[in-house]
Amino acid sequence: MFDIILLIVILYSIIIVMLESVPRFDNKFHNFFNISEWVVTILFTIEYILRLVCIKKPSKYIFSFFGIIDLLSTIPKYLTFFFLQSQYLTAFRALRLLRVFRILKLVRFVGESHNLARSIIASKTKIFVFIFFMLIISVLLGTIMYLVEGPTHGFNSIPHSIYWTIVTLTTVGYGDISPETPLGQFIATFIMIIGYGIIAVPTGIVSAEYATTLKSTKHQDKGRSCPNCSAEIYRLDAEYCRKCGHKLTEE
Amino acid sequence: MFDIILLIVILYSIIIVMLESVPRFDNKFHNFFNISEWVVTILFTIEYILRLVCIKKPSKYIFSFFGIIDLLSTIPKYLTFFFLQSQYLTAFRALRLLRVFRILKLVRFVGESHNLARSIIASKTKIFVFIFFMLIISVLLGTIMYLVEGPTHGFNSIPHSIYWTIVTLTTVGYGDISPETPLGQFIATFIMIIGYGIIAVPTGIVSAEYATTLKSTKHQDKGRSCPNCSAEIYRLDAEYCRKCGHKLTEE
């Protein structure tokens, strides 16, 4: 019950923040948005205080991931109170938008999905190495493209050229900058094929790791246990318990 | 026979709806399109009535997925008859286009492809969690981009900015809006690499689930066991049990 209300309040609050940024809506409903915002902020403050009271170790909660998120959901509005009359408009605007981090409160509602997380963590270093190599390739190819196309065709500087290379390598392809010389287009073609080919690498890693995680979980599901020492039996064709040597009878 | 005629009529009807929307064709063949449409509608009406008559429980059919689709394939044309002389032109146009849902009648012709559907259903919740996290990331990054680029560079509002983030994250990259400040381009690069990396996640999930489904199906299709020692027989062409040497008789 409490969870459902909380869910609705969070979603409502996110939508308010979004609509506020649309000039057309802000002109019309400015006061309504402001009042809504105060109501939501007070609700979140009450939630934060309740959590602090209910939990045995408040200090641990305050510095936990959700503790910080919960705090960030309430503070900005109170702070804007002080900035409103002053001239720090940009800081003020940034603070208002910080409220969008409330969406992270939703993470609480999601089931842990351990398998998925476990396979991503297991392939973490491999994916890091992969991104690292992608960045090295991007820097090299970006520099070459800067040399080939040059500032006259929109490749203004090396960082800008690297930005273009990543846009191409990840197959996003905005088209805000695109190669114009035949040599540049040839290299671009080469970059695209690399990008198209190496997308297989992270996919392959996650697929394989996930399949392994899935398989080990499945074995656990089907597993029998030894009637003598209650150790789990993983292999379907096992005839003796691997822990105590007890002969397993047919089930 | 009936199926083939139905297939042709459905495809013909879809093509008519499509061509009607091209002004050039509509001017030339307006009458032909109108008559075709009436013929098709009457054919579908006959089909609908026939199905109602043939099936034992008509009430179940009417409220089934295909029952509703079959009804939607006929009604719009009749309804346009009433709207034609009136001024509800938008509703009229929407109704005409509703006929395109007839294409769903084609689903009947597709083999069930159980394996595929089963593996997608099995990974349903995981894919939902994945899309949910993608939306959270989009909202956060979209807000940051709105703050960094602002309305002067085409990021007019937060919803618009989130739209851009999803365009980038899914590697679509229209280029109708593209970051112009160096910091914006740096963050865009970061979003692209995330998008390029996390495409591995749904792929990994479906691959692993499908592989599992495929394997279990293969075992079910082929699995026999030896009547003597009850060892599983994996090979379809096995004539003797590989465990006890017992001769397997034809089943």
Next chain:
Amino acid sequence: MFDIILLIVILYSIIIVMLESVPRFDNKFHNFFNISEWVVTILFTIEYILRLVCIKKPSKYIFSFFGIIDLLSTIPKYLTFFFLQSQYLTAFRALRLLRVFRILKLVRFVGESHNLARSIIASKTKIFVFIFFMLIISVLLGTIMYLVEGPTHGFNSIPHSIYWTIVTLTTVGYGDISPETPLGQFIATFIMIIGYGIIAVPTGIVSAEYATTLKSTKHQDKGRSCPNCSAEIYRLDAEYCRKCGHKLTEE
């Protein structure tokens, strides 16, 4: 030796066809291209005649895939001889470009890569069903987008709108047409996420099928054969031959 010369001639001929289409090169080297083309055509004619002479069943060769490709590599140039003085310029141009099909002659040089082909063939029907569903989704969403955005925002007709939907669904995203109304952008977002998610389906199918093919091949590699009837033994833990019931001794 013959193969290497052939390979060079094919590649040379393709490059000539390509360069001819660049106006700048064509103006400069028109005569050189023409003479090259005649030399290549005569070489391919000789190759074709030689193949006809060497092969036992010429009729089978003529109507085979490679027979047709080999014929198509020679005829166009001879035919252009007749069209040159006449006015059929478009047909003439099309014929000239038909020569690019010579590139298919290269397929001969590629190893068969049986495993890969086998896994694609095995997943053929599934991929067909997948593309079929993708087309149904495209027609439906394309029609909805036509209704939402309309001809004023570049969605001129339903076929044009379906073209846009496929551009978005496959994450290509040219940006020649892009949604401009908030509702259109919301639906576009939805299409992108579908496209991003369902790319997992063909990948999952091919991965799983290929893994199965790979595994069965590996088992064959490692396989022992029965010393009595020389049937292959697939299972590593087999103790009796599955074909003749002969007891297998340890190796």
Next chain:
Amino acid sequence: MFDIILLIVILYSIIIVMLESVPRFDNKFHNFFNISEWVVTILFTIEYILRLVCIKKPSKYIFSFFGIIDLLSTIPKYLTFFFLQSQYLTAFRALRLLRVFRILKLVRFVGESHNLARSIIASKTKIFVFIFFMLIISVLLGTIMYLVEGPTHGFNSIPHSIYWTIVTLTTVGYGDISPETPLGQFIATFIMIIGYGIIAVPTGIVSAEYATTLKSTKHQDKGRSCPNCSAEIYRLDAEYCRKCGHKLTEE
């Protein structure tokens, strides 16, 4: 310690090269960049000499991959000394940018990630065959598109048209050229669906190969066999053989 300093110097040097290419920064900090560059070059020279002295076989190091990279990291700056007063400005600029290859020095810091490399090498020929077929398809479809759209819609020549086909096939989609005739858009749709479908092929290959590598590695790590009946022991925590009940002693 030495490694960390080296890492910082490499990254610092890359950033300097990048920022130098931005006109705004170059105008302001030209002298600072020049001095930094000399300091970095001297540091790399010292590193190169130290490596030559420390290693037993210097000749082997000089012609190794890292030896060449280390040399290329120092030479350009010394060479620019000679080109500076002369008129070879393009060569001079190219040389300066060659320094970006220093980033390859970072490869030393990355763990070998043997599994990943092994599975990519194992699928090398398959990926080559795949890219080869993709190029054949691109040449054929590019020629057809050149014929259909022609120079009036931006498809200036066959190479340009092939460039567009690869942009579409790899789902990059810049939008600098896009089909404008209905037939061209229909073929483009067809190319996109091919591109979207065949991305599954390299992914499938790498996934399957990687899964195999992963599995065989795991088996190698864990595999023991029972000294009594020589059955394989899969579980690390097994204390008794699952086949004959023999007690396994610690190894």
